[in-house]
Amino acid sequence: MSERDLHRREFLAQLGVGAASALAFSGAGVLACGDARDPLVGALEGLFDDPEAARAIGAAWIAEQPTPPDAEALLTAIADGRIEAARALARSDPAALLAQLRARHHADFDFGRTAEVRGWLLSLTEARVCGALARAGGRG
Amino acid sequence: MLGWRGAAARDTILKHATGCSRDGSDTELRSSHRVVGPTRRSCGPLTARCVLIDARKEAPKQEIDTDLCIIGAGAAGIAIAREFAGTAVRVTLLESGGRTPDAATQSLYRGTSMAQKYFRLDAARSRYLGGSTNCWMGFCRPLDEDDFERRDWIPHSGWPYDRATLEPYYRRAQAVCALRPFGYRGVDFATPRRPELIFPDARVLTHCFQIAPTRFGELYRDELAAARNVDTWLYANVVEIEPDPGTRRVAKLRVRVLDGPEFSVRSRVVVLATGGIENARLLLASNRVEAAGLGNRHDLVGRFFMEHPHTHSGEFLPSPVARPLGLYQLHRRGRVEVLGVLALSAAVRRDARLANFTASLAPRPQAGAFERDLGVVIAGFDAEGERAQGIPRFVFSNECEQVPNPESRVQLAYERDALGMNRVTLKWRLTSEDRDSLRRSHEILAREIGRAGLGRVKPGLGGADGAWPADLNGARHHMGTTRMHSDPKQGVVDADSRVHGIANLFVAGSSVFPTSGAANPTLTIVALALRLADHLKQEFV
Numbered sequence: 001m002s003e004r005d006l007h008r009r010e011f012l013a014q015l016g017v018g019a020a021s022a023l024a025f026s027g028a029g030v031l032a033c034g035d036a037r038d039p040l041v042g043a044l045e046g047l048f049d050d051p052e053a054a055r056a057i058g059a060a061w062i063a064e065q066p067t068p069p070d071a072e073a074l075l076t077a078i079a080d081g082r083i084e085a086a087r088a089l090a091r092s093d094p095a096a097l098l099a100q101l102r103a104r105h106h107a108d109f110d111f112g113r114t115a116e117v118r119g120w121l122l123s124l125t126e127a128r129v130c131g132a133l134a135r136a137g138g139r140g
Numbered sequence: 141m142l143g144w145r146g147a148a149a150r151d152t153i154l155k156h157a158t159g160c161s162r163d164g165s166d167t168e169l170r171s172s173h174r175v176v177g178p179t180r181r182s183c184g185p186l187t188a189r190c191v192l193i194d195a196r197k198e199a200p201k202q203e204i205d206t207d208l209c210i211i212g213a214g215a216a217g218i219a220i221a222r223e224f225a226g227t228a229v230r231v232t233l234l235e236s237g238g239r240t241p242d243a244a245t246q247s248l249y250r251g252t253s254m255a256q257k258y259f260r261l262d263a264a265r266s267r268y269l270g271g272s273t274n275c276w277m278g279f280c281r282p283l284d285e286d287d288f289e290r291r292d293w294i295p296h297s298g299w300p301y302d303r304a305t306l307e308p309y310y311r312r313a314q315a316v317c318a319l320r321p322f323g324y325r326g327v328d329f330a331t332p333r334r335p336e337l338i339f340p341d342a343r344v345l346t347h348c349f350q351i352a353p354t355r356f357g358e359l360y361r362d363e364l365a366a367a368r369n370v371d372t373w374l375y376a377n378v379v380e381i382e383p384d385p386g387t388r389r390v391a392k393l394r395v396r397v398l399d400g401p402e403f404s405v406r407s408r409v410v411v412l413a414t415g416g417i418e419n420a421r422l423l424l425a426s427n428r429v430e431a432a433g434l435g436n437r438h439d440l441v442g443r444f445f446m447e448h449p450h451t452h453s454g455e456f457l458p459s460p461v462a463r464p465l466g467l468y469q470l471h472r473r474g475r476v477e478v479l480g481v482l483a484l485s486a487a488v489r490r491d492a493r494l495a496n497f498t499a500s501l502a503p504r505p506q507a508g509a510f511e512r513d514l515g516v517v518i519a520g521f522d523a524e525g526e527r528a529q530g531i532p533r534f535v536f537s538n539e540c541e542q543v544p545n546p547e548s549r550v551q552l553a554y555e556r557d558a559l560g561m562n563r564v565t566l567k568w569r570l571t572s573e574d575r576d577s578l579r580r581s582h583e584i585l586a587r588e589i590g591r592a593g594l595g596r597v598k599p600g601l602g603g604a605d606g607a608w609p610a611d612l613n614g615a616r617h618h619m620g621t622t623r624m625h626s627d628p629k630q631g632v633v634d635a636d637s638r639v640h641g642i643a644n645l646f647v648a649g650s651s652v653f654p655t656s657g658a659a660n661p662t663l664t665i666v667a668l669a670l671r672l673a674d675h676l677k678q679e680f681v
């Protein structure tokens with residue numbers, strides 16, 4: 001198994017465990033992507049001292065994409081396809097979610113999953129998170 | 141043949157040899173080179189002489205006959221001459237300039253530069269006692285181990301020996317250059333207040349420069365003047381190295397004084413140490429016996445001219461985790477200043493087939509709005525959202541290895557200088573490999589910095605369509621024009637720095653470098669000079 005697979009599995013496992021407990025606890029339903037009250041978006045905002053700055057970077061990144069992705073697509077990509085589990089984890093243990101995202105962000109550089117924004121090299125996770133916040137905040 | 145100075149007189153001088161004050165105050169520029177007997181207060185009771193000889197005022201009437209003649213009193217020439225001070229070997233050091241700069245002598249360095257934009261040639265070196273150490277910046281660092289290796293992705297790479305061979309000489313060179321003890325790794329200078337940036341798997345390394353702009357002329361002139369067996373001639377320009385008819389040996393040197401007389405020197409051994417451009421010029425201009433010039437049977441003299449392409453490109457926004465960055469800012473450490481630079485490890489360069497390069501961090505004015513926002517994002521991912529106020533911004537100051545290129549060269553121009561010597565034309569030629577190597581190095585550095593959580597990089601050269609940035613220039617490091625190789629078809633000098641096929645002619649200086657690495661050359665020049673001196677000592681046994 002490659003390191004990349006390992007990482008993905010860890011991430012999914014974390015989401016799985018978190019999601020199960022969170023869902024059991026809250027019984028939360030599905031939220032529309034891009035909803036300002038989306039717990040996932042809220043958790044992502046928690047990454048930054050100033051989420052507005054992240055939105056600005058996200059908007060710049062989206063503007064450079066040939067096919068600008070929408071918020072749902074970005075959040076789904078961030079959650080590695082398991083968006084509801086990610087939302088659940090965002091509700092139950094946002095710190096764990098953010099820790100996972102940070103680890104993935106560093107691994108992105110390792111595996112060449114990078115994005116360019118105005119020439120700056122960012123991890124793909126980083127660009128997507130900023131892009132998702134921009135979209136959810138009505139920018140980009 | 142009788143020497144210009146009788147053997148008896150020389151013996152007297154050697155017997156009476158004593159030390160001379162080295163405080164730098166008492167060296168006299170004398171017009172007489174043959175002052176025997178106590179002449180000067182400051183030189184102690186038994187002192188015979190304490191002079192540097194001014195060839196403008198008194199050129200020798202007869203041919204000088206000596207054991208070791210060194211042409212050029214710069215870093216290399218002085219380092220070798222000092223090694224022989226106080227020995228029984230008669231040394232003649234011929235220096236074009238005086239103790240201070242003068243315009244007429246400096247103008248002998250004028251030349252034309254074609255191809256890649258370059259400095260004016262007379263502004264890229266100094267022509268007086270001490271050579272270009274009169275104006276150098278003093279950045280010192282040895283070449284890396286793999287710089288000596290043959291790397292199959294770098295054409296013409298490989299020295300005839302490894303770095304371990306040079307290691308003891310590097311250590312001795314530290315003292316000659318007035319540096320601290322040998323130590324150039326990040327760990328040698330890191331402190332809690334100036335930590336080293338640590339990268340996963342050590343794929344990016346920190347090298348440190350020791351910086352001491354030691355003026356060799358000022359520092360060592362008294363010592364040279366006091367050495368009874370060393371005659372230092374100032375204003376003495378070698379204009380031709382004359383071989384014997386079979387060009388197996390140097391027969392004599394023709395020396396000219398600007399607006400003055402001409403004289404000649406015969407020497408058992410000759411060391412050419414006039415700098416990386418001038419070494420080639422003098423060999424090429426010594427073309428009366430062999431039309432292509434001395435040591436040039438294989439058309440190599442003057443070719444493979446290398447510089448360290450230097451540019452500011454690639455931006456760096458450090459994350460809060462990466463700070464403080466004090467190790468990477470110029471700071472004093474005892475008698476030297478220190479500067480940390482980033483470099484890709486040898487393994488990374490091997491895998492990616494890259495030439496060597498280092499990046500120092502040049503501070504830039506406060507970031508604009510976009511970079512400030514990016515600073516917040518970086519802090520969010522790398523430093524758990526730590527406040528990202530006042531984020532510093534840097535641009536990489538890149539010093540690159542130039543891939544050896546036979547079309548990059550020094551040639552004789554038609555125009556002649558005031559001494560009648562052909563001036564030089566420099567054709568500094570870079571290739572797309574050089575540019576591509578820096579571009580890819582930046583991409584890797586950008587990934588590694590991101591991966592280590594130390595910040596983000598805007599890689600690249602900054603020029604349009606992947607071109608070099610407008611500020612690209614050299615670093616006034618002139619290398620490769622008399623390259624070293626054991627095979628005469630591939631090098632001008634052999635592993636002992638002897639010109640192939642000419643038994644008593646040696647070359648000192650960065651012109652012998654087969655590859656340039658990414659480190660400034662002078663520490664290596666001095667190490668090589670000390671190695672050559674050791675070799676020559678054997679020749680005189």
Ligand SMILES: Cc1cc2nc3c(=O)[nH]c(=O)nc-3n(C[C@H](O)[C@H](O)[C@H](O)COP(=O)(O)OP(=O)(O)OC[C@H]3O[C@@H](n4cnc5c(N)ncnc54)[C@H](O)[C@@H]3O)c2cc1C
Binds near residue numbers: 216272
């Ligand atoms: C502005 C500047 C900054 C630099 N900064 C650095 C740095 O930070 N680090 C570093 O490692 N290097 C630096 N260098 C390069 C460094 O100065 C040289 O590598 C070093 O001085 C070369 O030593 P050398 O003895 O081979 O030649 P030189 O020091 O150039 O000495 C050659 C000597 O030969 C004499 N000469 C020339 N032609 C003749 C002739 N025909 N007859 C008799 N004598 C002759 C000259 O007058 C001179 O004294 C810098 C150079 C410059 C110009």
